[in-house]
Amino acid sequence: MQLHPGMLWGAPTIRCGFSGKRKAVRSCRDFIADALAANAYGYPDELRDNAVLCASELATNAIRHTRSGDFDGVFTALLYLRPTWIGLEVHDLGPRGERPSAPHAVPDSLGDPFATRGRGLAMIGRFSRGRYGYASPPECPFHTTWCELAA
Numbered sequence: 371m372q373l374h375p376g377m378l379w380g381a382p383t384i385r386c387g388f389s390g391k392r393k394a395v396r397s398c399r400d401f402i403a404d405a406l407a408a409n410a411y412g413y414p415d416e417l418r419d420n421a422v423l424c425a426s427e428l429a430t431n432a433i434r435h436t437r438s439g440d441f442d443g444v445f446t447a448l449l450y451l452r453p454t455w456i457g458l459e460v461h462d463l464g465p466r467g468e469r470p471s472a473p474h475a476v477p478d479s480l481g482d483p484f485a486t487r488g489r490g491l492a493m494i495g496r497f498s499r500g501r502y503g504y505a506s507p508p509e510c511p512f513h514t515t516w517c518e519l520a521a
């Protein structure tokens with residue numbers, strides 16, 4: 371996982387807040403797909419599909435692994451559209467429990483046909499060629515999982 375790009379990314383093109391309910395994953399996916407549909411930068415279809423998949427995994431993780439999935443939880447998705455790359459961020463409410471864990475890719479999960487968990491970040495790592503990561507306060511104002519996909 372890499373350092374958060376911070377101010378280097380500039381302002382997001384678009385952002386949206388969601389409830390922490392499971393159905394919000396679909397809403398988030400649709401939000402990203404709709405935002406990519408105009409395609410002013412002429413991104414290839416595969417890149418846009420990958421961005422939607424990554425957003426779906428980040429949103430799922432926010433709900434499954436953080437307080438965003440608790441009653442009244444929320445998360446925010448941010449999309450950065452740039453001529454040569456797409457950036458995605460999800461801000462969540464932070465890990466649950468007394469011994470909080472941070473996002474971590476599960477090694478070899480993509481090569482294991484029986485793995486039912488641990489594929490999300492590994493897949494994001496592959497699509498982003500390693501340009502993904504996690505940051506938390508005080509380094510970053512929000513618990514943030516991000517990835518950058520090259521055009």
Ligand SMILES: Nc1ncnc2c1ncn2[C@@H]1O[C@H](COP(=O)(O)OP(=O)(O)O)[C@@H](O)[C@H]1O
Pocket residue numbers: 427431432434435436462464465471472473474475476486487488489490491492515
């Ligand atoms: N936003 C997050 N906050 C805290 N922990 C996370 C977050 N996202 C992922 N994780 C941790 O990283 C692990 C790997 O995530 P992932 O590859 O998506 O697999 P899965 O969601 O199937 O467990 C999760 O099991 C969880 O422990």
Ligand SMILES: [Mg+2]
Pocket residue numbers: 427430431488489490491
């Ligand atoms: Mg996951």
